[in-house]
Amino acid sequence: MFIGNVEVKGLARLAPMAGISNAAYRMVARECGSALTTSEEIDATGLTRKNTKTRYDIAKYLPEEKPIALQILGANAETLVPGAQWLQDQGADIIDLNMGCPVQKITKTGRGSAMMKDVPKTAKILEAMRAVLTVPFTIKIRSGWDEKHLNAVEVAKMAEDVGVDAITVHPRTRTQQFSGLSKWDMITQVVDAVNIPVTGNGDVKSMSDAKRMAAETGVESVMIGRGAMGKPWVFDETFEDLSPEEKYDYQTRVINRHTELIIELFPEHVGLIQMQKHLSWYAGGRDRVRQFRVELFGADTYEETRAIFDRYWASVDPSMSEQPNMAAV
Numbered sequence: 001m002f003i004g005n006v007e008v009k010g011l012a013r014l015a016p017m018a019g020i021s022n023a024a025y026r027m028v029a030r031e032c033g034s035a036l037t038t039s040e041e042i043d044a045t046g047l048t049r050k051n052t053k054t055r056y057d058i059a060k061y062l063p064e065e066k067p068i069a070l071q072i073l074g075a076n077a078e079t080l081v082p083g084a085q086w087l088q089d090q091g092a093d094i095i096d097l098n099m100g101c102p103v104q105k106i107t108k109t110g111r112g113s114a115m116m117k118d119v120p121k122t123a124k125i126l127e128a129m130r131a132v133l134t135v136p137f138t139i140k141i142r143s144g145w146d147e148k149h150l151n152a153v154e155v156a157k158m159a160e161d162v163g164v165d166a167i168t169v170h171p172r173t174r175t176q177q178f179s180g181l182s183k184w185d186m187i188t189q190v191v192d193a194v195n196i197p198v199t200g201n202g203d204v205k206s207m208s209d210a211k212r213m214a215a216e217t218g219v220e221s222v223m224i225g226r227g228a229m230g231k232p233w234v235f236d237e238t239f240e241d242l243s244p245e246e247k248y249d250y251q252t253r254v255i256n257r258h259t260e261l262i263i264e265l266f267p268e269h270v271g272l273i274q275m276q277k278h279l280s281w282y283a284g285g286r287d288r289v290r291q292f293r294v295e296l297f298g299a300d301t302y303e304e305t306r307a308i309f310d311r312y313w314a315s316v317d318p319s320m321s322e323q324p325n326m327a328a329v
């Protein structure tokens with residue numbers, strides 16, 4: 001599939017997740033087979049105020065990640081236009097606009113899924129962004145604000161009309177947040193309504209789920225979010241065919257790579273939270289995980305954290321390599 005001139009090589013890719021899909025995690029997901037990666041939401045106001053954390057920590061990516069989509073979050077053209085331009089100048093290959101975030105503190109200021117409420121107003125913002133962007137421009141939407149306002153098709157058509165290059169649909173309403181099952185037929189409705197590429201998202205936990213979504217809805221690309229938490233190997237179709245010992249070795253390599261990247265990319269007070277969170281997910285579903293997690297989150301340094309994990313990991317039974325759905329953890 002192509003998004004504008006950017007080729008997306010492969011069916012499944014990592015979904016943007018705030019606090020999770022930073023450069024270190026995106027890189028390991030990419031190395032496991034994620035077809036393209038997207039940054040977590042980057043606040044347009046922070047970008048335009050030259051906030052250092054927003055500009056140089058959250059928007060940071062590795063050259064090996066390219067092509068990379070950087071996702072922007074905002075409520076008006078005054079911040080979204082210069083913010084998107086800044087991300088483009090930093091080398092983003094795709095600019096993605098977040099129109100799906102359901103969190104109240106985001107939507108009450110008109111950002112995220114609140115952008116789906118006033119379609120004519122949002123059309124003007126998208127037009128203004130389109131006018132300054134030379135790289136492909138995409139949006140990520142929900143099915144609508146609530147069950148009474150299921151307007152994903154209307155929003156998708158509007159976006160196509162103003163020159164948006166591709167759309168991702170997560171078919172839950174804002175009111176649903178993350179509960180219940182996503183209704184994939186809304187993805188099919190969007191695919192049928194527009195001529196630009198559509199990426200499907202929602203409750204995909206494996207490559208076979210991704211293929212099922214593609215077959216049922218007609219999408220050529222699928223995003224995996226919670227199903228990739230603690231499981232970047234979900235993007236590698238060969239993983240399922242490995243023996244338990246081979247899976248354990250594969251996981252060990254990925255975990256080592258991930259922790260090395262965290263150490264390289266983050267100052268310790270930031271990276272420590274990342275390292276503990278991901279290591280705790282990597283252990284999901286294995287023996288004595290509760291006790292391990294208590295110990296892990298009590299560590300104060302990278303070194304201590306890694307040592308606790310290494311001791312635990314060396315003691316687990318490799319044949320228990322199947323992990324439960326991390327979203328439930």
Ligand SMILES: Cc1cc2nc3c(=O)[nH]c(=O)nc-3n(C[C@H](O)[C@H](O)[C@H](O)COP(=O)(O)O)c2cc1C
Binds near residue numbers: 040
């Ligand atoms: C912790 C968390 C953070 C998220 N942050 C973002 C974000 O920054 N931008 C975005 O577009 N979606 C975000 N999402 C939504 C996911 O990208 C995805 O649409 C949603 O989780 C549904 O897909 P899934 O069922 O595969 O998890 C987030 C989801 C979670 C669970």
